[in-house]
Amino acid sequence: MLTGKQKRYLRSEAHHLSAIFQIGKDGVHRTQIEGITDALDAKELIKVKILESCSQSKNEVALELSMKTKADVVQILGRTIILYKPSDKEIYRLP
Numbered sequence: 001m002l003t004g005k006q007k008r009y010l011r012s013e014a015h016h017l018s019a020i021f022q023i024g025k026d027g028v029h030r031t032q033i034e035g036i037t038d039a040l041d042a043k044e045l046i047k048v049k050i051l052e053s054c055s056q057s058k059n060e061v062a063l064e065l066s067m068k069t070k071a072d073v074v075q076i077l078g079r080t081i082i083l084y085k086p087s088d089k090e091i092y093r094l095p
Helices: 004-014 030-043 058-069
Strands: 019-023 045-050 072-077 080-084
Touching: 004 045, 004 072, 004 080, 019 030, 030 045, 030 058, 030 080, 045 058, 058 072, 058 080
Parallel strands: 019 045
Antiparallel strands: 045 080, 072 080
């Protein structure tokens, strides 16, 4: 669980990032989970975009991604979810 200070730091770090995954009308798939997990292991901090055609709500998608990838949801902003999962590389030093 992230503290408020840590979330603020990660939000500032994620500001310049582009979304590298999109969730479409069929919702979250197993292959997307695998790809997101691999991306989190490599980058620690990623953005995921939810398309308007997605049948699930953004909160449902965020919860599902968080549970299945074991990542923390830093922020849900509009239709974009910021996920963080610490890795062995320690790219971001949390305050």
